[in-house]
Ligand SMILES: Nc1ncnc2c1ncn2[C@@H]1O[C@H](COP(=O)(O)OP(=O)(O)OP(=O)(O)O)[C@@H](O)[C@H]1O
Ligand SMILES: Nc1ncnc2c1ncn2[C@@H]1O[C@H](COP(=O)(O)OP(=O)(O)OP(=O)(O)O)[C@@H](O)[C@H]1O
Ligand SMILES: [Mg+2]
């Protein structure tokens with residue numbers, strides 16, 4: 001009989017469309033911020049303080065989402081804030097992923113002393129309370145974008161390493177790995193061509209989750225003023241400022257919060273969506 | 284009295300007009316073994332998966348009833364159905380290596396179900412597991428319990444799956460080619476053990492295999508499948524005395540017999556295949572008209 | 574007797590049993606193969622049978638040097654390959670191949686069939702990879718569009734044939750087939766066996782065939798080796814073994830074969 005499995009079609013589904021769509025939007029906003037932003041995000045104008053968003057009475061034309069107590073445009077600040085949020089997500093997520101997944105893959109596939117060394121290292125690393133560790137780190141390095149990224153990598157690489165190590169170990173005992181050796185493939189090449197494609201779906205899911213986490217961590221650190229020292233707009237910083245004037249101008253708090261929430265949600269859904277769409281192995 | 288009954292079960296690939304099961308009807312009584320035979324891709328595993336509610340996402344049931352102990356499973360809510368199946372049914376899966384988690388030891392893989400779903404105490408579950416491994420003729424059960432799947436031979440893995448299926452004395456077992464990795468002496472012991480446990484607990488057994496030799500030893504009744512359609516439903520003595528359908532006859536003829544080494548290996552003849560296909564097309568056309 | 578392809582002398586293999594490793598000191602070792610002596614002649618089909626866990630797959634893995642023997646010697650065309658390292662083995666690798674027991678786990682689930690067959694060819698720098706892949710697909714009776722399938726998109730029998738295609742595409746001198754027909758229905762079984770027989774005749778292949786299906790072994794093999802708990806307890810010509818089995822275990826095996834006949838007494 002004809003085999004029917006190849007008839008199965010897979011669709012992208014709303015999950016992938018919506019999450020990829022939102023992230024695409026944020027990326028565009030970040031890249032073209034100076035062109036898109038209606039106002040200068042840093043320009044203060046005390047006469048324009050606490051203007052409400054456009055649909056409310058007393059709104060100022062050109063300031064779509066209102067202004068904060070210093071008269072800065074909320075929408076423009078959110079757009080510029082996307083730059084920092086995204087850079088942190090990409091750089092911190094990327095480094096965490098490469099470092100953690102790389103070490104995990106090596107430990108899980110090579111086994112033996114490589115595994116012993118890496119696993120011990122992970123254990124020792126995790127014995128430090130990670131949040132304390134990163135606050136200490138920022139205290140030493142001083143606040144700033146770099147310290148945030150370093151802090152995120154320091155906290156999170158072990159999770160990557162542990163998950164990928166376990167996956168690689170499970171794949172490593174499968175016969176297709178033995179089969180690659182029978183035809184004479186070397187160890188590193190086997191790891192990259194046989195094991196990596198099989199742990200890649202997990203890596204993608206972890207990576208997108210990590211990017212979401214990175215955005216949140218950056219926001220939290222800005223919120224407690226450990227992040228960017230200048231008054232470059234960040235979502236966390238805006239939320240922190242908005243909190244003070246919540247009773248007079250709720251929009252200063254709520255809009256960056258929504259942007260933050262949607263971005264984190266989109267990242268977390270993006271990985272699953274990509275996997276469902278592109279992973280050849282149906283679950 | 285039947286325990287499992289399928290009435291006109293049909294399934295297809297989701298949203299595609301490509302039937303995988305064509306109005307399959309069969310029944311299994313407590314203490315009875317129903318054999319399912321047919322070529323690779325005929326839908327044997329699919330029937331078992333439909334019964335246990337583990338069809339792949341890409342496959343949907345389009346009609347018919349699955350009655351378990353007189354109750355239509357598809358009428359139950361998802362949660363109730365899963366609960367009912369978890370408590371009363373067990374599966375011996377077709378692929379012994381991929382069915383075991385490569386990074387966990389054997390012991391928890393057998394006992395988890397007993398502890399989590401049936402609420403046994405851990406110690407009791409472990410004792411029972413060792414006893415079962417002994418019954419499926421695994422030497423040194425204690426070593427095997429501590430081992431990882433890749434440290435065991437193909438046949439040992441398969442026997443572990445058999446043992447864990449029997450662990451909780453289920454009412455229905457779906458055995459999907461359960462002895463393909465066993466040598467004939469162990470296979471014989473296992474088949475006897477299966478018959479034995481069945482007699483003791485009155486388990487109903489759906490037995491997928493392609494070995495008519497095994498069918499003649501363990502099954503009471505037999506369904507021959509082609510293209511997701513039951514072409515013959517017969518009792519076992521009747522089948523071996525003279526299969527009713529031309530395809531079944533060809534299948535029986537293609538079975539190698541070690542007592543006759545000179546016989547050449549003949550695949551099922553093309554003419555027979557063409558005839559069954561025509562039958563299937565006729566069935567599909569009739570369906571389309573209704 | 575024609576030339577020998579393999580010569581095995583006093584082959585032993587033991588693996589450390591890590592699950593029983595004491596806190597200090599080395600783990601106790603599991604003896605799996607306990608001194609095997611035999612040869613495989615060029616162009617013959619040798620059958621290997623034995624109980625589950627008797628070491629058949631392990632022996633196979635030694636022959637293709639996935640495992641390194643702990644003692645004894647392993648000669649391939651007179652060359653000692655017992656302790657060769659990976660680099661030294663690489664040029665030899667395309668000459669002996671293995672088809673694995675478990676078809677699903679021996680095919681990388683995220684590679685397409687075409688890729689699966691082509692990868693070993695590329696690795697060994699074979700010219701005209703496409704042509705060779707097409708030819709291999711043809712030999713196992715697949716239409717060419719099968720190349721774009723993933724393993725999970727096929728039935729058990731088709732996966733097994735992919736394994737065979739991958740092994741023969743390299744045109745090796747020796748193939749070890751580990752239990753490759755047990756998951757196949759009788760009709761595909763007949764197709765695969767006929768194919769192997771043809772390849773042995775046409776390509777001058779040597780085949781070691783591990784199986785517990787004695788009907789198949791009797792049909793296919795000229796010589797049979799019976800393994801029991803890591804030792805060879807009987808090795809003889811097919812006719813002799815089925816005619817008058819010497820070892821008690823062999824007799825037990827023969828008695829346990831289920832014939833497609835409900836009247837067979839099966840005590
Ligand atoms: N995940 C899937 N998606 C789509 N179609 C599938 C899937 N799994 C199986 N099928 C199709 O369902 C049909 C029946 O498959 P099934 O696994 O039941 O065969 P089988 O009779 O058990 O064969 P075998 O003896 O090879 O195990 C096949 O034609 C196959 O193409
Ligand atoms: N990696 C390993 N570590 C420890 N023990 C192993 C390992 N691989 C195999 N063994 C042991 O070696 C013995 C022989 O295994 P092998 O797979 O060779 O058996 P087999 O003859 O192929 O059996 P089957 O017919 O069931 O496949 C078994 O007892 C098994 O537990
Ligand atoms: Mg099946």
Ligand SMILES: [Mg+2]
Pocket residue numbers: 436437438629630631674751752
């Ligand atoms: Mg084996």
